Amino acid sequence: MSIVKIDKKITGYSIQKELPERAPAVTSVAPAVEPVVEPEIEHMHENVGRPEMLLGSTYKIKTPLSDHALYITINDIILNPGTDHEARRPFEIFINSKNMDHFQWVVALTRVISAVFRKGGDVTFLAEELKAVFDPQGGYFKSGGRFMPSLVAEIGMAIESHLKMIGMLVDEELSAIQKQILAEKREEYETEKGTKSAEGEFPESAQLCMKCYTKAMILMDGCMTCLSCGNSKCG
Template sequence: MTTEQNPRLSISQPIVGYKVVSAEVEPEPATEVKQDLEQVHENLTRPDFLMGSTYKIKTPMSEHALYITINDILLNQDTEHEQRHPYEIFINSKNMDHFMWVVALTRVISAVFRKGGDVTFMAEELKAVFDPKGGYFKKGGKFMPSLVAEIGEAIENHLKMIGLLQDESLDQHQQQILDEKRAEFERRAAEQKAPLDNSAVNDDNGGFPADAQICGKCNTKAAILMDGCYTCLNCGDSKCG
């Protein structure tokens, strides 16, 4: 069709630019907005306020208790990613015998906390420290290989409390099985007419049988001999499978 046939196609002004328009205009792809989450790092400024928790440790090695305070920084506050992260640790006691290594330990642990990343390994490393002079039993029958190991357990409990570690407690089904094993053990002991001081439950031992052995998994004096192998009434560990 020419301009003579259709006057609307005539160009009355000079062309200053042009653009090719396709029949279907595709929308621009939506770009994902990445949310910058707060992370702990070395250059993070310490806030004026930190939430903290204090744990008391009383060992037979000293007449004075040890108080462990762990302060947390709150990341991504008021969002779905809100999370507490340990920032620093303090250990205080009236007993000054271990003052030098306690101060050194708190500074090293605090430095690891402020470094950021996964700090849960710190608890396992401390719990693996053994005192060459021997450990001790806590109230409840749990064996502690050293004072450092108990500090590691306090840190582990704190990490579980703020959600950085999962609590490996027994579920309802596992607890039911352990209760049945304990009832069977007590029934057999009664049938054999074992001495009371050998089979009775000891409150200082966490309610476990007084003649229970130390469990190699949870270090609690709660392993009993049944059907030719030891079964722990605390964590359920058994050589029988």
Template sequence: MTIRIDKKIKGYSVVTADDKAKESAQPPAADAAAGAPVSNVIQMHERIERPEVLVGSTYKIKSPLVEHAMYVTINDIVLNAGTEHEQRRPFEIFINSKSMEHFQWIVALTRIMSAVFRKGGDVTFLVEEMKAVFDPRGGYFKAGGVYMPSLVAELGCIVEDHLKSIGLLHDPELSPEQRALIAEKRRLFEQHSKKNADAGVTDASSTASHPDDIAVTGEGASFPPSASMCHKCSTKALVLLDGCATCLNCGYSKCG
């Protein structure tokens, strides 16, 4: 076979059988080095087998709708343990109670939720779906003055809190300006209540006659016991301040 040489020959060497063997072995190695690195990060999927030991948290639900308390246990699987990609993902959920009234739907719900957890992907949608369930008999207020439209909705709040604790959900941070506004609203309300108490005024529109009458909720925040529910944060913290409905929890004001 004739090969046309277009460049000036500056030197030459004899190719031996050993050289040919080395060249045939080099290209795969070079291609592997040049290619994209293979990722060993494990993502949650339904084919992952349940480990012998799982990390779990148990939450208590004490609702006036049921006689006995419910205990919700959510177990997590730890993926990529000991690496920079380590993460906890919910793997299964159990609900235990002495009350047998809701046994059937509790078993069904836990099995479906566990299946969704093991499927992988974004499981945070469960929170909004469950919190949107309303009881036709009416909801109730849990400790802290937070309104719960149903027992399923409170279960959704527990799942939300758990997902926040393992880093799958994050609370929207209040800006310093919003925090300052809420603190100012609370200060003005307490001053207004103290003036009414000192003057001996009994005003039906005032939700507390004295700052000492402000109730301390189960979550550490203090709101007047007769405050109404804020439709924005679903907390009984809405008071009448200077003729305007104002929330002492989230800063919402009907007057803007």
């Protein structure tokens, strides 16, 4: 305790009150913010369990080789539903028909294709592989002049159509200008030959296009051109 010496005359005095204790300074602490954990993106793989309900699409195949049609059903699974990563992927395939001649290999084919679907990854190669199968006894033409090299190839076409429908394949459609040019070539060809084909059909004298397997290849201006897909021998 320090001593204070007073040199002047004391004229008055008062008792000093004790100062109130200062409250400790309050430091505001922001609550801890938990990091947002993004849900893991689910991809198709062989361990994905089959849900109770799957979305399915059925495709009818009618060939001149049989009196009975084939019905191809492809069921899809929805991955990451309700998120930005939602995706529809094929999960299984079934082929049914009253014709029992092909029962054995049809069952084997559906099991193999379904296994590939559930394996995940890029399964679009299946369509191309099946479309490349040729029947040694010869294929057949469908309405509109479309040639099918085999029944297996038509199953591949159905799978390809389904993959395009769910967005796994992009349909390479002709532009409006290309369609207009092909329509003009077709009209000029028919005028020159003096024939008129029905709507949706191609000229009877047209040859088979080996790109789209449609009987729509005609000779115009010294160049073979397909009226269906635009494929041309002249580039």
